[in-house]
């Protein structure tokens with residue numbers, strides 16, 4: 001890698017659109033993967049298995065691991081993408097930089113049970129995730145904290161002064177009903193306009209007033225100098241990366257993984273005793289109640305012949321730029337290499353051939369989802385688990401928790 005980097009001229013090295021993970025082979029994945037299923041045997045649609053798991057992300061991998069190791073049942077995991085790990089997957093790019101091709105994945109949780117569970121498959125690299133916001137031509141500490149307040153004042157301040165000032169700026173709204181009300185009730189219109197309004201419109205193509213309060217409410221506001229992006233007790237990355245952690249989870253003699261296989265292509269001919277489905281729930285039901293709304297992202301990667309490029313691991317852009325954030329994940333992974341890769345995220349409308357990265361947390365979408373959920377609740381022999389199947393804007397730890405809870409239920413019921 002060092003040789004490749006030395007051959008590269010200083011400055012901008014290469015721009016590559018989106019992500020282009022090479023197909024995984026059994027050689028790179030410890031023999032657990034059959035490789036690109038469609039390539040291996042394109043006509044093999046007559047899969048027969050005990051437990052069929054659709055999706056090799058957190059939901060599918062946790063359930064495969066639990067069912068194989070604790071129930072001794074044989075699982076076949078299919079994923080239509082060419083890699084395991086779902087959106088949390090990571091890989092080395094052409095310059096040898098470990099990147100998160102589907103957006104930055106900062107692991108954080110308050111659950112000891114979830115840390116203990118995942119620690120069977122990985123050690124951790126503790127990281128405090130720090131972010132800046134670029135607004136009005138300069139960088140601001142973000143999320144809003146005492147340092148941000150001092151930047152706004154242009155002089156030193158105290159938690160007491162910040163609390164008193166926010167009390168004046170805030171709009172008193174007792175039970176915020178949407179994300180606009182949520183932020184106005186915390187910091188008032190000036191900081192709402194500065195950091196939230198346009199960013200949220202870009203990300204969701206909806207006004208914050210049309211989104212659940214929890215969307216912008218995810219972002220903490222602090223009157224202390226705690227400038228971490230997240231507040232959970234445990235904040236870290238898998239020490240050897242997410243892909244390695246997933247590989248270890250799925251490396252079990254009773255688990256077979258087939259990537260490059262779309263459930264829709266095998267559904268009519270395949271046979272299973274129990275199905276675990278972690279894909280989009282509306283797709284499972286043929287969009288019978290109409291397609292649920294999702295947001296997708298386009299990623300633009302840029303590799304530079306510098307050790308680091310950005311002033312922080314993530315810079316948010318709450319202004320008129322067409323992208324929402326730029327991420328230099330190398331600042332979090334701690335990789336020692338003289339080149340770096342930054343990734344810009346451009347929110348886009350979801351459509352055919354795109355990834356449904358975000359369910360839309362809004363009351364109209366929820367009402368539509370509940371119609372699907374009602375069908376799912378009456379569907380025998382199928383577990384719907386994960387961010388897409390439950391149509392919930394979940395973090396990784398929440399999906400692990402959801403999968404472990406589903407496993408507890410399956411153990412009781414002994415399905416199939």
Ligand code: FAD
Nearest residue numbers: 055057058059080086087103105106263279386387395396
């Ligand atoms: P997924 O990871 O989406 O996995 C589902 C899998 O099912 C996919 O691989 C898909 O290809 C497959 N699939 C779907 N349909 C089919 C089909 N018909 N046939 C075969 N396979 C199918 N969480 C955090 O905790 N911290 C973060 O910093 C963070 N950052 C994020 C950044 C972005 C840009 C995004 C989009 C999400 C982020 N998340 C983060 C959330 C995190 O990605 C999810 O909580 C978690 O990965 C969800 O796991 P899952 O298994 O439910 O879904």
Ligand code: UDP
Nearest residue numbers: 195196197199200203215216218219316318
């Ligand atoms: N948000 C914002 N400005 C920011 C960061 C976030 O308005 O600088 C809002 C936006 O609506 C975003 C939500 O807060 O979708 C949650 O942000 P987070 O960074 O947690 O988003 P994710 O990592 O899930 O994309």
